Amino acid sequence: MKKTKKNNIEFFHKMIKEIYEQPEVVQRIIDEHIDMKNKRVLFKDFAISPKRISGIKRFILVGCGTSYHAALLGKYFLASCAGIESEAEYADEFAGRKARVDKDTLVIAISQSGKTGDEIKAARAAKKQKALVIAITNGIDSPLDRLSDYTIFNQAGQEQALAATKTFTSQILLLAAFAVFIGQNKKTANTKICSQFFKEIGQLPKKIAGILKQNVHFEILANKYCKSEGLLVLGKGFQFPLALEAALKIKESTYIHGEGFAASEFLHGPLAICNKNMPCLFFAPRDECFKELKAIIKRIKSLKRKALVFSSAGNRQLLKLADDVVFLPKTIDIFFPLLAIIPLQILAFHIALLRGVNPDKPRYLNKFVG
Numbered sequence: 001m002k003k004t005k006k007n008n009i010e011f012f013h014k015m016i017k018e019i020y021e022q023p024e025v026v027q028r029i030i031d032e033h034i035d036m037k038n039k040r041v042l043f044k045d046f047a048i049s050p051k052r053i054s055g056i057k058r059f060i061l062v063g064c065g066t067s068y069h070a071a072l073l074g075k076y077f078l079a080s081c082a083g084i085e086s087e088a089e090y091a092d093e094f095a096g097r098k099a100r101v102d103k104d105t106l107v108i109a110i111s112q113s114g115k116t117g118d119e120i121k122a123a124r125a126a127k128k129q130k131a132l133v134i135a136i137t138n139g140i141d142s143p144l145d146r147l148s149d150y151t152i153f154n155q156a157g158q159e160q161a162l163a164a165t166k167t168f169t170s171q172i173l174l175l176a177a178f179a180v181f182i183g184q185n186k187k188t189a190n191t192k193i194c195s196q197f198f199k200e201i202g203q204l205p206k207k208i209a210g211i212l213k214q215n216v217h218f219e220i221l222a223n224k225y226c227k228s229e230g231l232l233v234l235g236k237g238f239q240f241p242l243a244l245e246a247a248l249k250i251k252e253s254t255y256i257h258g259e260g261f262a263a264s265e266f267l268h269g270p271l272a273i274c275n276k277n278m279p280c281l282f283f284a285p286r287d288e289c290f291k292e293l294k295a296i297i298k299r300i301k302s303l304k305r306k307a308l309v310f311s312s313a314g315n316r317q318l319l320k321l322a323d324d325v326v327f328l329p330k331t332i333d334i335f336f337p338l339l340a341i342i343p344l345q346i347l348a349f350h351i352a353l354l355r356g357v358n359p360d361k362p363r364y365l366n367k368f369v370g
């Protein structure tokens with residue numbers, strides 16, 4: 001089998017190589033867009049006038065698959081960093097239902113490839129109605145790039161494995177930065193969150209590198225969970241889009257049925273499918289939602305079901321409650337999904353290998369759907 005080498009580590013698969021590239025991808029985005037000294041987010045050659053930006057009344061984020069999950073997270077970022085309510089929608093639904101927008105609408109079109117047919121349709125429909133379209137894409141000179149008013153490039157380098165990994169982290173980092181940028185430009189920024197953003201963002205590459213060093217721990221977990229019939233993934237707030245993305249990564253990389261839920265919605269019916277061979281994975285950082293998540297974890301355990309919890313370092317009470325815990329470096333609320341998706345990607349990778357699936361090219365799927 002062909003292997004590649006990076007930082008003296010040998011990789012037999014593209015997916016794991018791309019997961020390991022994440023510290024440098026994040027660093028590249030910081031170097032390009034963050035002015036630490038003046039605490040500003042910068043977008044080079046941003047030709048859209050401040051007047052046009054301040055006149056935007058409606059924000060809509062569209063994407064497909066992983067890019068839709070990034071869009072949904074973008075909605076949470078805009079609310080918390082910029083105090084702006086927005087909508088997130090699957091690109092094909094937006095185009096298919098002939099959504100009405102106007103010149104005071106900003107459509108943020110997110111696509112790793114920039115070539116996804118549904119995404120192009122959505123962006124075209126928005127442009128036709130004179131909405132402003134900003135693309136977030138890794139596809140330089142892609143159709144989406146060409147038809148948008150402005151493009152923010154992921155700068156993630158080519159992603160060859162089927163699963164979007166490094167492009168997802170770059171999308172969500174850019175969306176957080178964009179939310180701060182909009183807040184600063186519209187003068188609606190949440191000053192506390194924005195100041196935390198500038199303090200914390202520079203720490204992310206080091207924290208991601210620290211997570212990657214725990215690879216063996218995730219491999220042990222993969223051995224434990226690889227025979228599961230399904231994985232039910234729960235999160236609240238910022239962790240809800242993360243739960244959806246985690247479930248997609250599990251499904252496409254391992255063929256295990258993964259399903260993501262808004263944590264409290266899980267109690268409104270889905271709980272019934274939770275059996276002994278269907279562990280629950282919780283994204284439960286030590287934030288204001290933790291109490292609620294802890295109660296659901298307790299409920300699952302009272303039913304003698306398995307709970308695997310991704311939480312913040314030091315949250316040791318979970319050691320008594322859960323079957324397994326992955327501790328992530330402490331960070332601010334908006335960045336927890338960015339750190340937490342990394343061990344999940346590694347877990348999905350190892351489960352794929354244990355189940356005999358080629359994680360670089362799972363069956364039936366193509367890197368982009370034209």
Ligand code: M6R
Nearest residue numbers: 065066067111112113116163164
């Ligand atoms: O290139 P795009 O971001 O537009 O692709 C969208 C989806 O097809 C893509 O995210 C898909 O869900 C991936 N297989 C996710 O890993």
